[in-house]
Amino acid sequence: MTSLGSYLHRHPRLRLAGLLSAPLLWLVVAYLGALAVLLVSAFWTVNGFTGGVVRRFSLQNFRTLLAEEVYRAVTLRSIGVAAAVTVLCVVLAVPMAFFMAKVASARARHALVIAILTPLWASYLVKAYAWRILLANGGPIDTLLGGPGHGPGYGLPATVIVLSYLWLPYMILPIYAGLERLPDSLLEASADLGARAGRTFRAVVLPMLVPSIFAGSIFTFSLSLGDYIAVQIVGGKTQLIGNLVYANIGAANNLPFAAAIATVPVVIMVIYLFAVRRSGALEEL
Amino acid sequence: MRHNGRWRTAILAAGVLTLAACGGGADKGGGSGPGGLTVPKIDKLASLGAGEGSVNIVSWAGYVEDGTTDKAVDWVTPFEKETGCQVNNKVAATSDEMVTLMKTGEYDVVSASGDASLRLIYGGDVAPVNTSLLSSYQDVFDGLKNKVWNSVDGVAYGLPHGRGANVLMYRKDTVNPPPTSWAAVFDPNSPYKGKITAYDSPIYIADAALYLMKTKPDLGIKNPYALDDKQFEAAVSLLKEQNKAIGEYWSDYTKEVQAFKAGNSVLGTSWQVIVNLAQADKAPVDAVLPTEGATGWSDTWMISSKAKHPNCGYLWMNYIVSPKANAQVAEWFGEAPSNRLACEQTAAKDHCKTFHADDESYLDQVWYWTTPLARCVDGRTDVTCKDYAAWTQAWTTIKG
Numbered sequence: 001m002t003s004l005g006s007y008l009h010r011h012p013r014l015r016l017a018g019l020l021s022a023p024l025l026w027l028v029v030a031y032l033g034a035l036a037v038l039l040v041s042a043f044w045t046v047n048g049f050t051g052g053v054v055r056r057f058s059l060q061n062f063r064t065l066l067a068e069e070v071y072r073a074v075t076l077r078s079i080g081v082a083a084a085v086t087v088l089c090v091v092l093a094v095p096m097a098f099f100m101a102k103v104a105s106a107r108a109r110h111a112l113v114i115a116i117l118t119p120l121w122a123s124y125l126v127k128a129y130a131w132r133i134l135l136a137n138g139g140p141i142d143t144l145l146g147g148p149g150h151g152p153g154y155g156l157p158a159t160v161i162v163l164s165y166l167w168l169p170y171m172i173l174p175i176y177a178g179l180e181r182l183p184d185s186l187l188e189a190s191a192d193l194g195a196r197a198g199r200t201f202r203a204v205v206l207p208m209l210v211p212s213i214f215a216g217s218i219f220t221f222s223l224s225l226g227d228y229i230a231v232q233i234v235g236g237k238t239q240l241i242g243n244l245v246y247a248n249i250g251a252a253n254n255l256p257f258a259a260a261i262a263t264v265p266v267v268i269m270v271i272y273l274f275a276v277r278r279s280g281a282l283e284e285l
Numbered sequence: 286m287r288h289n290g291r292w293r294t295a296i297l298a299a300g301v302l303t304l305a306a307c308g309g310g311a312d313k314g315g316g317s318g319p320g321g322l323t324v325p326k327i328d329k330l331a332s333l334g335a336g337e338g339s340v341n342i343v344s345w346a347g348y349v350e351d352g353t354t355d356k357a358v359d360w361v362t363p364f365e366k367e368t369g370c371q372v373n374n375k376v377a378a379t380s381d382e383m384v385t386l387m388k389t390g391e392y393d394v395v396s397a398s399g400d401a402s403l404r405l406i407y408g409g410d411v412a413p414v415n416t417s418l419l420s421s422y423q424d425v426f427d428g429l430k431n432k433v434w435n436s437v438d439g440v441a442y443g444l445p446h447g448r449g450a451n452v453l454m455y456r457k458d459t460v461n462p463p464p465t466s467w468a469a470v471f472d473p474n475s476p477y478k479g480k481i482t483a484y485d486s487p488i489y490i491a492d493a494a495l496y497l498m499k500t501k502p503d504l505g506i507k508n509p510y511a512l513d514d515k516q517f518e519a520a521v522s523l524l525k526e527q528n529k530a531i532g533e534y535w536s537d538y539t540k541e542v543q544a545f546k547a548g549n550s551v552l553g554t555s556w557q558v559i560v561n562l563a564q565a566d567k568a569p570v571d572a573v574l575p576t577e578g579a580t581g582w583s584d585t586w587m588i589s590s591k592a593k594h595p596n597c598g599y600l601w602m603n604y605i606v607s608p609k610a611n612a613q614v615a616e617w618f619g620e621a622p623s624n625r626l627a628c629e630q631t632a633a634k635d636h637c638k639t640f641h642a643d644d645e646s647y648l649d650q651v652w653y654w655t656t657p658l659a660r661c662v663d664g665r666t667d668v669t670c671k672d673y674a675a676w677t678q679a680w681t682t683i684k685g
Binding site: 046064068070071073074132133136137138139148153154232233235236237239244247248254 | 528531532533534537540543544547548549674677678680681682684685
């Protein structure tokens with residue numbers, strides 16, 4: 001044992017290799033490998049009847065994806081939903097996080113962090129079905145808004161609401177962490193110089209929060225872009241990219257085409273990450 | 286410099302070779318399209334031997350119950366005691382999952398619906414059955430034997446299990462007068478716009494085709510699962526029109542019950558079991574078999590061509606379609622049993638009446654789910670029909 005230990009001590013590179021090989025293997029094989037397989041199989045096709053995969057290079061899937069209008073419409077709709085969810089989450093999360101980090105007492109702060117994390121322990125499905133009942137015709141939300149049919153019902157708005165609810169903690173936490181790092185003295189200095197609360201928020205807090213907000217938006221945007229369950233439960237007849245992937249794996253057994261569709265959110269996310277990288281959001285994660 | 290160039294060439298060559306190997310090798314599913322398909326020749330079991338001690342099953346939820354879901358619902362334990370075959374069950378959620386699972390060769394028997402059975406037969410995944418080894422077969426309703434979804438050229442590929450029709454369900458308090466025709470769900474200007482529901486599967490295209498078959502005879506549709514280009518186009522555009530009036534599509538039956546109870550949906554296609562559950566839940570709903578007839582589902586127990594436990598597989602198929610077990614499954618799942626003697630064994634005496642098990646005039650109007658093939662299933666040879674892959678792609682377009 002000692003000889004091995006001293007041998008490793010003398011060879012730091014070997015030590016590093018031993019330490020990192022397992023996680024690296026996992027990253028390369030299970031993670032990047034899966035992505036590579038996804039990309040490769042997107043160029044295959046399926047025998048329409050027996051369901052066997054035809055392993056021959058073909059651009060047919062991508063041609064269908066580009067030529068059929070429905071895929072463009074669904075992609076745009078999915079981006080719209082992801083963007084709306086992200087905006088809604090920011091609007092809700094910033095005041096909430098500000099209250100937690102700067103206003104609430106230490107005890108209340110802990111209670112609030114726990115309160116925000118607790119919903120994450122409940123099953124996703126339970127929460128989505130609970131919203132289905134809340135949004136039902138004549139359900140609690142309808143009653144609140146003045147009777148059956150007055151609420152949003154099932155559909156695109158319901159999907160945005162439910163996804164915002166589901167991903168809100170992922171937005172609050174990075175913003176809260178960002179605000180905790182913001183020194184109170186800056187707020188005091190701003191007040192001393194005569195700025196009102198609104199001005200302080202716009203000129204001091206918000207610029208420093210932008211990286212945190214972008215960091216949170218990476219979660220809310222990517223999670224919304226890939227979701228297909230909530231929209232099935234409360235989305236009425238709406239379909240998003242995730243539904244198309246799911247339908248092509250489940251109903252159609254067309255794995256190659258599902259892979260081709262799945263490259264769409266991957267591309268969108270890569271573009272999005274490149275865009276937010278400049279804000280320094282990636283350092284906030 | 287020269288070195289670099291050589292390396293590049295070598296890597297390029299290696300890449301090309303790999304691609305070529307990929308392209309030339311493992312090409313299992315390619316070759317002739319569905320048009321020129323023949324059924325792989327597979328022998329049926331000649332005689333029944335002793336059980337192998339276990340049997341691996343792929344089934345719909347609720348078909349293989351051993352008392353874990355509900356203590357009182359158990360027909361697996363008596364089978365295991367009687368035959369010594371230990372049952373290992375795998376529940377599949379869709380017909381396509383069933384096809385995928387059966388392709389692994391790990392499973393002995395499957396409860397395949399009509400939109401999976403032909404794919405299994407032509408894929409060589411299931412074997413024809415020797416009906417003389419299955420005593421339950423003689424008591425199966427004649428209306429279920431040798432149908433296009435469970436046989437090819439008169440050779441039976443399974444033991445019919447049970448069937449049901451997709452009915453038109455509506456809320457009695459809102460839909461007035463009660464609908465008698467599928468026209469109610471295909472009217473884009475319906476007064477119930479936004480509260481109409483439809484089944485979320487490509488196979489639902491057949492519902493539109495059935496409606497067109499009766500209302501637009503000049504399209505010449507003879508079978509809603511055999512649609513040529515023009516007929517398919519008509520069905521798809523009908524469904525695109527319908528989409529404007531749809532509130533939601535359903536595939537999860539609990540979701541449908543809840544939607545009708547709350548009133549989010551007031552009119553749309555449904556199953557008898559959903560009607561019963563909704564009524565038990567005090568939802569004011571009723572259902573009719575519309576004048577045009579309806580699509581439906583008919584499940585068949587099939588045996589794998591690679592079965593490792595063929596004897597236990599046969600014992601299971603024979604047992605699950607025997608009067609007592611068939612009655613138990615039919616009642617638990619909510620469908621019409623396939624065994625005519627099962628009607629006397631049900632706990633609710635009017636079960637067969639509720640589900641129209643022996644009502645051939647009712648069931649004659651039912652077009653059971655069948656896999657659409659390029660070689661038209663209605664026997665036409667002068668045209669090619671749209672196959673299931675085309676149906677799936679169209680379904681995405683319909684939902685928009």
